[in-house]
Amino acid sequence: MIPILGIPELEEGDDLGAIVVAAAPGFEDDDVLVVAQKAVSKVEGRVVDLTGVEASEHAHELAGDTDPRRLEVILREAREVLRSRPPLVIAETRHGFVCASAGVDASNAKGPDTLVLLPLDPDASAESLRETLRELTGKDVGVIVSDSFGRAWRLGTTDVALGVAGVVAILDLDGERDAAGYELHATQIAVADEIAGAAQLVMGKLDGIPAAIVRGVRLRGDGRGSDLVMPRERDLFR
Numbered sequence: 378m379i380p381i382l383g384i385p386e387l388e389e390g391d392d393l394g395a396i397v398v399a400a401a402p403g404f405e406d407d408d409v410l411v412v413a414q415k416a417v418s419k420v421e422g423r424v425v426d427l428t429g430v431e432a433s434e435h436a437h438e439l440a441g442d443t444d445p446r447r448l449e450v451i452l453r454e455a456r457e458v459l460r461s462r463p464p465l466v467i468a469e470t471r472h473g474f475v476c477a478s479a480g481v482d483a484s485n486a487k488g489p490d491t492l493v494l495l496p497l498d499p500d501a502s503a504e505s506l507r508e509t510l511r512e513l514t515g516k517d518v519g520v521i522v523s524d525s526f527g528r529a530w531r532l533g534t535t536d537v538a539l540g541v542a543g544v545v546a547i548l549d550l551d552g553e554r555d556a557a558g559y560e561l562h563a564t565q566i567a568v569a570d571e572i573a574g575a576a577q578l579v580m581g582k583l584d585g586i587p588a589a590i591v592r593g594v595r596l597r598g599d600g601r602g603s604d605l606v607m608p609r610e611r612d613l614f615r
Contacts, residue, residue, distance in 0.1 A: 379590040380579040386487075387587075389422040394509025397588055404516045409544055409591040410506065411576035414524040415485050415493050416587035417502045417540075423494040424487060425450050439463050447481070450492055454479040459615065470495060473606040474539065476526050484582070496522065499540025500601045507542040519544030519597065523573035525582075529614055536577035538569035539602045545569070546600025567605055568596055 522540035
């Protein structure tokens with residue numbers, strides 16, 4: 378895992394791919410670039426100023442002793458609120474992700490009254506970055522747009538893949554045999570999530586490092602972040 382240092386504060390309209398290439402120590406074929414979702418969201422204009430947000434009655438009910446305008450933004454981003462314990466909200470986003478606050482976050486935003494939303498289409502964002510890297514470097518590089526998610530059955534957060542391009546998202550081992558000859562069933566490894574989590578070790582949360590290169594995984598493919606969304610009919614937690 379190689380952190381990409383020197384990426385400045387990003388603004389809407391910035392050429393994120395060109396900025397990453399300029400800051401990176403160099404790319405090799407089969408590298409995977411992992412970029413924090415907030416970096417992508419900022420350049421795509423997915424930032425909300427709370428000054429112009431009017432909170433609904435429902436937002437006030439969910440806010441507890443926090444700013445109800447924040448809850449209003451969360452409600453607007455949510456397809457469905459699944460669980461709530463004011464001011465905590467677990468929601469399904471328009472993408473099908475189930476996460477805290479529908480992915481709306483104030484950390485690493487631009488000020489106390491701004492929130493960063495998830496990209497509208499993380500897979501498209503990843504593909505666009507991949508094409509820019511190919512044009513600027515001539516290298517075949519996979520791209521993952523990552524974000525931190527909690528897990529219902531374990532403490533702590535880990536980074537996962539929201540958008541994927543040029544790399545396998547799920548490694549399906551169904552039908553393969555282990556060293557003892559046992560045939561594997563329903564064995565699917567979320568390798569894109571694992572790559573995102575590995576990259577987060579060098580990106581950190583407080584260090585202002587929004588991107589890293591993961592080298593040596595050799596998982597070139599055509600996966601998408603949407604491949605990792607649990608189908609509702611298989612979701613045992615709803």
